[in-house]
Amino acid sequence: MARIGFIGLGNMGLPMALNLLKAGHAVSGFDMSRTQVEKLTAAGGKGAADLAAAASGAEVVITMLPAGKEVREVYLGGNGVLGAAAPGTLLIDSSTIDVESARAVALAAEKKGFGILDAPVSGGVGGAQAGTLTFMVGGSTDVFARAKPILENMGKTVVHAGGAGNGQAAKICNNMILGVSMIAVSEAFVLAEKLGLDAQKLFDIASKSSGQCWSLTSYCPVPGPVPTAPSNRDYQAGFTAAMMLKDLKLSQEAANAGGAATALGAEATAIYDRYVSGGHAGKDFSGIVTFVRDTRR
Secondary structure: OOEEEEEOOOOOHHHHHHHHHHOOOEEEEEOOOHHHHHHHHHOOOEEOOOHHHHHOOOOEEEEOOOOHHHHHHHHHOOOOHHHHOOOOOEEEEOOOOOHHHHHHHHHHHHHOOOEEEEOOEEOHHHHHHHOOEEEEEEOOHHHHHHHHHHHOOOEEEEEEEEOOOHHHHHHHHHHHHHHHHHHHHHHHHHHHHHHOOOHHHHHHHHOOOOOOOHHHHOOOOOOOOOOOOHHHHOOOOOOEHHHHHHHHHHHHHHHHHHOOOOHHHHHHHHHHHHHHHHHHOOOEHHHHHHHHHHOOO
16 A cells, blocks of 8 residues: 555545545645645545645655646645655646646656656546546556556546646547537537427437437436436536636647647637636536527527
């Protein structure tokens, strides 16, 4: 079992850290919220006074942070991970950030002799709690092999996507697909309503036909067909609209930098931007169906 420093104990980070505890690892955690740290300590973890304390003495450091700016600060800052962690410490960043930041942090870490991975996740809060996350991992093959047993304590699918930054690239592309498909499914259900077609009938047909996709069969945006979907809980978030917008914006930044044409990704970004700006940032992203329903031609 490993000594793990976990930095960032938010809605995703805390359940991930708790699963590491359940697997028998010694976890020392830091977060700006003392309440979150106390939840970790109540479960048998150790609270760290600051991020340097979480990294010092750890064999593995895992971070789950809001954006690239915070990742750069936590790793590269004066009291950051690269200055506090012992040589040879395995570093895993599971934040969803821009590819450029991921590669810049990886380069700095590798120059100091650290093994580092970018390992963003898919699966939302429910997946974090259940330990069923999908990890998309960028970094060297050797470092990936070291990290895989740790990641498997928090997820059921761990995929090596290639070199540094490729985990972030995979996450951005995956969530662009998700954002676009959720809007498409929502539009189909709203059209069905206008045409007098029952939502359950559409689900029964489309879920077994060429319209089948995860946004329909696992996360249906209208109440009824998928009882476990947020649509049956007034769109209580598993993955917020604000987080979807963040990932879609990252996809467009990457598309612009790489010269890729992503017309549907750009339109999905604009639609989610309007939805979030309308006061729905904290709602589940599948709540976009309500925005589609209220939009007039």
